[in-house]
Amino acid sequence: MPSFADRLTSAVREKRSPLMVGLDPRLDQLPVSLRPPLEASAAERADAFCEFCRGVIDAVADFTPIVKPQVAFFEELGPAGMVALGAVIEEAHRAGLLVCVDGKRNDIGTTAQAYANGWLGEQSPWRGDALTVSPYLGDDSLEPFTKLAAERDAGVFVLVKTSNPGGALWQDLEAEGKTLYRRVGEYVETIAASTVGASGYGVAGAVVGATYPQQLAELRAAMPHTWFLIPGFGAQGGAAADVAAGFDAQGLGAVVNSSRGVIFAYEKNPQPDWRDAVREAARSACEQLRAATSAGQL
Ligand SMILES: O=C(O)c1cc(=O)[nH]c(=O)n1[C@@H]1O[C@H](COP(=O)(O)O)[C@@H](O)[C@H]1O
DSSP states (O other): OOEEEEEEHHHHHTTTTOOOEOOOGGGGSSOOOOOOTTTTHHHHHHHHHHHHHHHHHHHHHOOOOOEHHHHHHTTTHHHHHEEEEHHHHHHHTTTEEEEEEEEOOOOOOHHHHHHHHHHTTTTSOOSSSSEOOOOOHHHHHHHHHHHHHHHHTEEEEEEEEEESSSGHHHHEEEEETEEHHHHHHHHHHHOOOOOOOOTOSSSSSEEEOOOOOEEEHHHHHHHOOOOOOOOOOOSSSSOHHGGGGGGGSSSSSSSEEHHHHHTTTGTSSSOOSSSHHHHHHHHHHHHHHHHHHHGGGO
């Protein structure tokens, strides 16, 4: 199988879309027709999540190469939620989409290995194509993920410069003349550069927020072999112009995530069928992002 970076490159080219749709279901924002009553059991809530995500996947599949289920919202419902997560991942694959599981996992190396096996390994019950991970336990904590991902043609997105304002508290600290996010980025780039495939991108990717356009440009220049996952577009205030610097000269190298801005679009644009509002939001985000790639190469 081609590497994750090569598959992502082909999928972005095929759909002509750098949009990643985030699957972050929230009970109180589900369409009224799907919203379970307050006294509903966890299993009924999880069924509602499944049905909602199925509808979203169907609505956005023409406009996105990859979806990102956010584990937290499924985990919140307990075991039934995790069963729903498995079903949603399967559904996305059935629709021909890549899946980046947003779990932001990590721990000391030996425990990290279990996370890596669980989410990316040969016996993984989840079968995601990529996983988000935190770098703050150091290189020995990242190695189990990047090694396994290379063996399994999976991807790993490491948090480098996150979209939230509080992230600066540590990520912007300077040591030996460089910010912490830059040092983490350089480490990720070393792994990516040593694992490049046909696309010119390697196994390690980086999360860089749309809310920090200047740092995005800095990191793009410093990390030419690293795919970027750019969150913060839409609901967090990031616009297409803010993410333009994240793409390479071919309009590749970055997928831009929008969760609430797409999946709950019917709140601002009510339609008889809620999925039509979601489809329209995905189409519009895809077009804005396509236009943001330099000279609109996609
Ligand atoms: O790793 C992420 O995806 C992530 C990193 C980050 O720095 N900021 C960030 O918002 N995210 C995730 O991206 C999604 C953003 O959702 P919206 O703000 O609704 O588009 C959520 O699932 C966040 O957990």
